[in-house]
Amino acid sequence: MELWDQMTERQRKVYEFIRDKIRNRGYGPTVREIGENFGIRSPNGVMCHLKALEKKGLILRERNMSRAIQLAAEPRGLRLAGRIAAGVLHEAVEQEERIDFAEMFTPDSENLVALQVHGESMIEDQIADGDFVVVDRRRSPRKGQIVVAITDEGEATLKRWYPEKGRIRLQPANATMKPIFVKNAEVFGVVVGVVRRVQ
Secondary structure, eight states, rough: HHHHHHHHHHHHHOOOOOOOOHHHSSSSOHHHHHHHHHTTTOHHHHHHHHHHHHHHEEEEEEETTTTTTOOOOOSEEEEEEEEEEEEOOEOBOOOEEEETTTSSTTTTTEEEEEEEESSTTTTGGTOOOOOOOESEEEEEEETOOEEEETTTTSSEEEEEEEEETTTEEEOSSTSOOOOEEEEEEEEEEHHHHHHHHOO
């Protein structure tokens, strides 16, 4: 969303504060509350941020009403957290993009992220190079589930999760590739969906 990207860092924080109050309290903050939260002494200073957010189409304000701030628009889609190896171990690099799978998944869930697959170690599970996997960061893995695993060295890979005695087996779904054995690994999240872009 272009308007979201054009916000200054302070405008973004003010917007997130307003959004948090509306979502968790049911109504928006007052000008005074915003000023107190961000250490802005002058009401005019707060109003400058509100006018900028309103001009960019992110909030709506009713004149002469102290709490009449409403959300007009929000960035849609899941956060694109980066690329993940489906072959050899590969460093996972986070990105600040978004990709919209709203028709299939709840777009405002903070527990879901998308990762683009790089490699062919999961092709027998119908996950190919270039696909996007949707990962639930909240879910605990069960034996045999497809996960994004991160080793002690900070390397990440997409594999099936098999805890074994004294080690963890990260099993590819490609008969030509061998499993990866590690002593310790952290589960970044469990794969809950795959999206393929058809050319």
